[in-house]
Amino acid sequence: MRQKELKLVMTFHTTSDAMAFEKQCKTDGAPGRMIPVPRAITAGCGLSWCASPDDKGALLNVIRKLSLSNTDLYQCMV
Amino acid sequence: MIYLDNAATTQTKPEEVINAVVDAMHRLGNAGRGAHGASLGASRTVFDTRVLLQEFFGAEDPRCMVFTANSTESLNIAIKGVLSKGDHVIATVLDHNSVLRPVYSLEEQGIEHSFINADPMGNPVYEDFEKLIRPNTKAIVCTHGSNVTGNLVDIKRVGEIAHRHGLIFIVDASQTAGVFPINVKEMGIDILCFTGHKGLLGPQGTGGMYVRNGVDVKPLLHGGTGVQSYNEHQPSEMPTKLEAGTLNGHGIAGLDAALRYINRYGMTSIREKEESLMKRFYEGVKSIPDVRIYGDFSSFHRCGIVSLNIGDYDSSEVSDELFTRFGVATRPGAHCAPLMHKAMGTEEQGVVRFSFSHFNSEAEIDEAIKAVNILATE
Incomplete structure (x- = not known):
C-alpha cells in the first residue's frame, strides 16, 4: 500500500449530491476526485471528494454555487 | 405489422436509445455503489438523466426527480406517501387503475375518496372539483390525458383549484410526457408521475416522478441506497429517500438517449x-x-x-x-x-x-x- 497523505475530504448525504458536486468541479476546473468515504470519517459507505488541503477555497466555492447544505469537510490521512 | 398500439408502449424506439442500453450493459456498474470507474459511470449517467428530466419538466432542482420502474410505481409512491388515516382524496373517472387501485387500497386504512365524473364527451366535469372538496381533503390526483379517449385534461385549471384549497396536486402524465409540454411550475403540479416507455420513447422499466421541494412523501420501499448504511431508517434526503435498491441504470441510459432525441427532433x-x-x-x-x-x-x-x-x-x-x-x-x-x-x-x-x-x-x-x-x- 502506498504512503498515506493528508487530504481534504468532503462527504455528501446522497449520491445525487456527490454527482452534482463532481459535475460542477469539472465545469469550474476545481481539482480532486471521487473516492469511497474513508472509514476514519464514517463506515456508512458513499462517495466523497478528495483533494489537497490547499484546494479548500475552490471547493467551498463549488458548494456555495450549488447551495449544498448536507456536506462536511474533513482533513484526514488518505 | 402496422403497430398502432403506441398508447400501450411505443414499439419503435430511436436507434440511439437501443444503442445506449447496449453500451450501458457493456460498460456500467451499479450507481452509487462505489468509486470505481464502472460505478461512477453509472452514477454519472443517472445524474445526467436526472438533470435532463429536471430541465424537461421545468423542475427547480435535479434532486426533485426520482427514478422508478414506471408510472404505476410513481403513483403508488405518491398516493400512499402523502395520504394518512382520516384523509380524503379526489380522483377522476378518467383515471387508470394505477391511480384507482392505490386509492381503493387505502380504504382499509380509513382514507376516503371521491371521483369526478365525465361529461358525455369524456371530459372531466371541472365544476365538480370544488363541490367534492371536504375539510379533510388532502390531495387531487388527475390524469393529464385519458388512455381510453385521448382527451386532454386542463391541468393548469385543476392545479389552480387544488392550490386555492391548499391541496397536493398529483398528475399522471403517462399518456402525455414526451409529446405535450409539461412545466410543473406553470401548471401548479406538486407531484408528476411519468413512465419512460411511451411518449418519452425510452425502455420499459424506466419511469419517474417529480416531487416539489417541501412536499413530504413517505417512502414506499426501504432498502439499500449506497449511503448512510448504518442508519436504520431510509435516508430522509431526496431523491435517495424514494429510491431504495439498485436503479435501472441500463434503462436510464436509454431514457437519457431518448430525452436527447426528443430535444433534438x-x-x-x-x-x-x-x-x-x-x-x-x-x-x-x-x-x-x-x-x-x-x-x-x-x-x-x-x-x-x-x-x-x-x-x-x-x-x-x-x-x-x-x-x-x-x-x-x-x-x-x-x-x-x-x-x-x-x-x-x-x-x-x-x-x-x-x-x-x-x-x-x-x-x-x-x-x-x-x-x-x-x-x-x-
Whole structure:
C-alpha cells in the first residue's frame, strides 16, 4: 500500500449530491476526485471528494454555487 | 405489422436509445455503489438523466426527480406517501387503475375518496372539483390525458383549484410526457408521475416522478441506497429517500438517449406528426356506417388516440380480426380504466383503441382505415 497523505475530504448525504458536486468541479476546473468515504470519517459507505488541503477555497466555492447544505469537510490521512 | 398500439408502449424506439442500453450493459456498474470507474459511470449517467428530466419538466432542482420502474410505481409512491388515516382524496373517472387501485387500497386504512365524473364527451366535469372538496381533503390526483379517449385534461385549471384549497396536486402524465409540454411550475403540479416507455420513447422499466421541494412523501420501499448504511431508517434526503435498491441504470441510459432525441427532433414536431396522423385516421373512419368514435374531437390538440367500435361487435373480436387479417395491432377491452368505460357505457363491449406514433406513416394509417372499412361493411 502506498504512503498515506493528508487530504481534504468532503462527504455528501446522497449520491445525487456527490454527482452534482463532481459535475460542477469539472465545469469550474476545481481539482480532486471521487473516492469511497474513508472509514476514519464514517463506515456508512458513499462517495466523497478528495483533494489537497490547499484546494479548500475552490471547493467551498463549488458548494456555495450549488447551495449544498448536507456536506462536511474533513482533513484526514488518505 | 402496422403497430398502432403506441398508447400501450411505443414499439419503435430511436436507434440511439437501443444503442445506449447496449453500451450501458457493456460498460456500467451499479450507481452509487462505489468509486470505481464502472460505478461512477453509472452514477454519472443517472445524474445526467436526472438533470435532463429536471430541465424537461421545468423542475427547480435535479434532486426533485426520482427514478422508478414506471408510472404505476410513481403513483403508488405518491398516493400512499402523502395520504394518512382520516384523509380524503379526489380522483377522476378518467383515471387508470394505477391511480384507482392505490386509492381503493387505502380504504382499509380509513382514507376516503371521491371521483369526478365525465361529461358525455369524456371530459372531466371541472365544476365538480370544488363541490367534492371536504375539510379533510388532502390531495387531487388527475390524469393529464385519458388512455381510453385521448382527451386532454386542463391541468393548469385543476392545479389552480387544488392550490386555492391548499391541496397536493398529483398528475399522471403517462399518456402525455414526451409529446405535450409539461412545466410543473406553470401548471401548479406538486407531484408528476411519468413512465419512460411511451411518449418519452425510452425502455420499459424506466419511469419517474417529480416531487416539489417541501412536499413530504413517505417512502414506499426501504432498502439499500449506497449511503448512510448504518442508519436504520431510509435516508430522509431526496431523491435517495424514494429510491431504495439498485436503479435501472441500463434503462436510464436509454431514457437519457431518448430525452436527447426528443430535444433534438423537437417535441412540437413529434406532436404535430401524431396529431396529423390521428386526424387522417379520424377523418377516414368517422363516416363509415356503424363506426362509433369515443371522446372529444372538437380539437385535434389531444393525445394521438382514436377509440371506436363497429356496431355491436365485441372489441376483442374486431381487434383480433384487424391483426390476423390486416396486420394492424390495436388494443381492445377496458384499457385498465374501468370508470371511464362505465361513464361511456362500454363496459361490456370495450373499445378498439388505435394509437399513433410519429414513427407511423400516412400509408399505414390508410391501410388501417381500409381495414376498418372492410370489417364494418362486409
